Amino acid sequence: MRACxxxxxxxLPISQAGAVTFRAAIDEARWQMETSQFSCLLSQAIxxxxxxxxxxxxxxxxxxxxxxxxxxxxxxxxxxxxxASQWQPGIAPKLLGVVRVKDSSxxxxxxxxxxxxxxxxxxxxxxxxxxxxxxxxxxEMLKVGVSAANFQSAYTDYLQCVTGLLPANFRQVARTAILxxxxxxxxxxxxxxxxxxxATYVKADNSVQTIYVDGHSDNFGRRLLNRDLSKxxxxxxxxxxxxxxLPEDKIITRYHxxxxxxxxxxxxxxxxxxxxxxxxxxxEEGTSL
Numbered sequence: 001m002r003a004c005x006x007x008x009x010x011x012l013p014i015s016q017a018g019a020v021t022f023r024a025a026i027d028e029a030r031w032q033m034e035t036s037q038f039s040c041l042l043s044q045a046i047x048x049x050x051x052x053x054x055x056x057x058x059x060x061x062x063x064x065x066x067x068x069x070x071x072x073x074x075x076x077x078x079x080x081x082x083x084a085s086q087w088q089p090g091i092a093p094k095l096l097g098v099v100r101v102k103d104s105s106x107x108x109x110x111x112x113x114x115x116x117x118x119x120x121x122x123x124x125x126x127x128x129x130x131x132x133x134x135x136x137x138x139x140e141m142l143k144v145g146v147s148a149a150n151f152q153s154a155y156t157d158y159l160q161c162v163t164g165l166l167p168a169n170f171r172q173v174a175r176t177a178i179l180x181x182x183x184x185x186x187x188x189x190x191x192x193x194x195x196x197x198x199a200t201y202v203k204a205d206n207s208v209q210t211i212y213v214d215g216h217s218d219n220f221g222r223r224l225l226n227r228d229l230s231k232x233x234x235x236x237x238x239x240x241x242x243x244x245x246l247p248e249d250k251i252i253t254r255y256h257x258x259x260x261x262x263x264x265x266x267x268x269x270x271x272x273x274x275x276x277x278x279x280x281x282x283x284e285e286g287t288s289l
Contacts, residue, residue, distance in 0.1 A: 024044065039056060041055055046146070049073070066108040076132060176198060180275045210252060212281075241279075
C-alpha cells in the first residue's frame with residue numbers, strides 16, 4: 001500500500017498549476033462548531049464549492065465529509081494531499097491517501113485514519129487538499145482545499161466536545177441480546193456492563209420512549225418451566241435497569257419461553273443463542289441524532 005501511495009505521489013501531478021481551485025482565503029476561513037453529547041461537528045464552508053466537515057459521533061471514530069453544492073464535480077479518484085499553506089513557503093506536500101466519491105452526488109467520505117491525518121495536518125498549519133484530474137467529467141484539473149486558518153482554536157473546542165461524548169450512540173444500543181447459561185437467570189458482570197451502557201444512553205436521550213425487555217429460553221426441559229425461566233430472566237434485567245435509574249413506566253417486560261428461537265434448537269451452540277433476553281429501544285418517530 002505504501003509503495004502505491006509513493007507511486008501516486010511522484011508519478012501524478014500534485015502542484016497542478018492552472019487547476020481550478022476552491023479554497024477559503026485566509027480572511028474568509030471560518031470554522032463552525034456544533035456540539036452535543038451525541039456528536040461533534042466541526043465544519044468549514046468552501047466558497048463556490050460546498051462544505052467540508054469533521055463528524056465525530058458518540059461511540060465512533062471521526063470521519064471527514066466533503067459535500068459539494070453541485071453534484072458530480074468530482075467523478076473519479078482524488079488524491080488527498082497535505083499542502084503547504086500560504087504562510088509556509090518551502091514546505092513540501094505530503095500525500096495522505098487516495099479517496100473516491102461516494103456516488104453520483106460527488107460526496108467524499110474520508111475514513112477515520114485519513115480524517116485523523118487531516119486533523120494533524122491542519123494543526124500543523126497545512127492545507128488538506130483534494131486533487132483530481134477530472135472536473136465535471138472533463139480533463140480540467142480540480143483542487144479543493146480545507147484552510148488551516150483559525151484552526152487551532154477551533155480544534156481546542158472540538159477536543160472539549162469529544163471528551164463529553166456519550167460512550168455509545170443509538171445504533172449501538174438500540175438492539176441488545178443478553179445470553180444466559182442453561183437453567184440460569186442471574187446477570188453476569190459483562191451483562192451488567194452492557195446494561196450500564198444502555199442506561200447511560202437512555203438517560204441522555206429524551207426521545208427514547210419505550211424499552212422492550214423480552215425473555216426467551218431454549219427448548220431443553222419442560223415447556224412451562226422454560227416459560228417461567230424466561231420470565232425470571234426478563235424480570236432480572238428489568239430490575240437492574242430500574243436500579244440504574246430508568247423509569248419503570250418506560251419498560252415493557254415480556255416473556256416467551258421457547259416459542260421464538262432465533263436459530264433451530266438442534267445444537268448446543270444454537271441453544272446457547274436462544275437462551276436470551278433482548279433489550280430494544282424505541283424512540284419518537286422521526287427522531288434522528
